Amino acid sequence: MATMSSGPTRPERQISLPLTQAFKIALRNITIRLGRAMITASGTLLGIAFLMSVFTGNEIQVARNAVIEVAQQNKNTWLVVMSLLVTLVGITNAMLMSVTERYKEIGTMKCLGALDNFIVKLFLIESALLGFFGSLIGALLGALIMLLSATSVWGDINWLKILMYFGICIVIGTSLSVLAAVAPALRAAKMQAIDAMRTEV
Amino acid sequence: MADKKMKSNGVQGGIDPQASAHNASADAIVASGATTSAGSSNNVEEDYAGAEYVVRVRDVKRTFSVGGQPVHALRGVDLDIKRGEYISIMGPSGSGKSTLFNMVGGLDKPTDGTVFIDEVDIAQLDAFELAWMRCRKIGYIFQTFNLIPVMSALENITLPMIFAGADLEEQMDKGRKLLEAVGIAHRMHNKPSQLSGGQQQRVAIARSLANDPAIILADEPTGNLDQATGKEIIELLKRLNKESGVTVITATHDDKMLNVSDRIVWIADGRVEQIKLRSEVDINVGSMHGV
Numbered sequence: 001m002a003t004m005s006s007g008p009t010r011p012e013r014q015i016s017l018p019l020t021q022a023f024k025i026a027l028r029n030i031t032i033r034l035g036r037a038m039i040t041a042s043g044t045l046l047g048i049a050f051l052m053s054v055f056t057g058n059e060i061q062v063a064r065n066a067v068i069e070v071a072q073q074n075k076n077t078w079l080v081v082m083s084l085l086v087t088l089v090g091i092t093n094a095m096l097m098s099v100t101e102r103y104k105e106i107g108t109m110k111c112l113g114a115l116d117n118f119i120v121k122l123f124l125i126e127s128a129l130l131g132f133f134g135s136l137i138g139a140l141l142g143a144l145i146m147l148l149s150a151t152s153v154w155g156d157i158n159w160l161k162i163l164m165y166f167g168i169c170i171v172i173g174t175s176l177s178v179l180a181a182v183a184p185a186l187r188a189a190k191m192q193a194i195d196a197m198r199t200e201v
Numbered sequence: 202m203a204d205k206k207m208k209s210n211g212v213q214g215g216i217d218p219q220a221s222a223h224n225a226s227a228d229a230i231v232a233s234g235a236t237t238s239a240g241s242s243n244n245v246e247e248d249y250a251g252a253e254y255v256v257r258v259r260d261v262k263r264t265f266s267v268g269g270q271p272v273h274a275l276r277g278v279d280l281d282i283k284r285g286e287y288i289s290i291m292g293p294s295g296s297g298k299s300t301l302f303n304m305v306g307g308l309d310k311p312t313d314g315t316v317f318i319d320e321v322d323i324a325q326l327d328a329f330e331l332a333w334m335r336c337r338k339i340g341y342i343f344q345t346f347n348l349i350p351v352m353s354a355l356e357n358i359t360l361p362m363i364f365a366g367a368d369l370e371e372q373m374d375k376g377r378k379l380l381e382a383v384g385i386a387h388r389m390h391n392k393p394s395q396l397s398g399g400q401q402q403r404v405a406i407a408r409s410l411a412n413d414p415a416i417i418l419a420d421e422p423t424g425n426l427d428q429a430t431g432k433e434i435i436e437l438l439k440r441l442n443k444e445s446g447v448t449v450i451t452a453t454h455d456d457k458m459l460n461v462s463d464r465i466v467w468i469a470d471g472r473v474e475q476i477k478l479r480s481e482v483d484i485n486v487g488s489m490h491g492v
Contacts, residue, residue: 028351108347113336
């Protein structure tokens with residue numbers, strides 16, 4: 001029994017998932033489930049389209065030298081905040097579904113040596129990509145719809161500001177999407193390697 | 202069905218004087234916490250030398266709490282698995298077979314007692330070290346294959362190598378070699394959905410070998426395959442076991458698995474019911490079928 005008391009030999013600490021590989025896997029996860037991914041992304045798309053349309057609408061008002069009513073602006077802010085919250089909840093829900101759907105895949109990755117943070121990384125990157133593309137298209141749509149309805153004032157519009165709002169929308173959309181994925185990603189990371197063995201669906 | 206078979210083996214063992222002696226010693230093992238199988242009882246001292254055993258299970262108990270009621274899945278199990286051995290764990294569902302299997306594979310920790318995998322007490326490991334061990338020391342094979350659906354066969358095999366920090370060239374090189382070894386190199390760029398069950402299991406076997414593990418842990422590897430394909434997979438596992446010296450531990454209901462196993466462990470009611478060498482089982486099975 002003497003050999004058993006020699007104490008545990010600690011394995012060397014080296015295990016990793018490079019960011020480029022994580023991106024590759026996350027992108028694959030999106031493309032293979034494109035239908036679902038598009039539904040998830042459409043939440044961001046709609047929310048950001050609305051935000052961008054409000055921004056653009058404001059600029060059009062400015063270009064028209066119209067008086068911007070404070071009450072109207074407050075209402076708009078309220079609507080934008082609400083719509084973004086709805087977006088947030090929608091993405092969280094979609095990601096949670098996607099996590100439960102992939103329990104076996106996550107368990108398998110853990111069996112192959114994935115750490116909790118690999119799983120978190122994969123889900124956050126996936127959500128960031130979805131958020132980025134969703135808000136890109138959403139911002140384009142929101143801006144276009146408003147601008148096409150006001151072609152007469154194009155000469156007076158501050159395009160630099162529109163571009164700036166466009167950037168802001170993408171940043172907000174992407175971060176919102178990542179934020180919404182935090183809870184589902186943590187839940188995914190908590191799944192155990194042993195879940196890979198489960199046979200029931 | 203498998204349950205019945207196991208019982209009939211048990212009965213036969215009881216009739217055969219040699220086997221019953223082994224049964225008795227197996228019981229003694231459970232009682233005393235002394236070493237291993239019937240076959241090696243004459244050189245107990247040498248067996249303790251250490252590195253020869255890749256898995257050592259010492260008086261392991263595992264209790265789950267189901268609805269506030271304690272359920273004793275394992276009631277004190279001792280088991281030693283030699284390096285390079287091919288072991289099958291059999292037992293009806295609810296016997297504790299899966300619990301023991303998960304324990305041996307570092308997927309679960311004992312409530313009481315110790316499990317050493319490659320001389321490491323798994324209860325002492327933190328999450329990082331457990332992940333490291335799963336990555337480097339243990340290769341898992343599943344009943345449902347569990348390939349990552351978004352990745353090609355080759356990518357599935359290189360994933361554990363990515364985790365282990367291998368460079369790209371090494372990954373590709375080794376990935377190809379492993380696919381050749383399991384006879385499926387021509388499908389390396391196919392997605393799992395484009396492969397048959399047997400082909401998927403071959404990829405899974407190649408993946409389990411990616412980081413040269415000490416142990417391959419196969420959970421009902423033939424459970425979702427037809428008889429002929431199952432036989433091929435068993436033969437492949439046995440060949441890899443012989444060629445690379447990797448320890449293979451399977452949990453199975455498949456009688457075909459008995460013919461290639463060095464030892465068979467029967468679990469019943471949370472205890473080791475009996476441990477038999479293949480030669481003993483061969484005799485029994487042979488006399489049963491009149492071959």
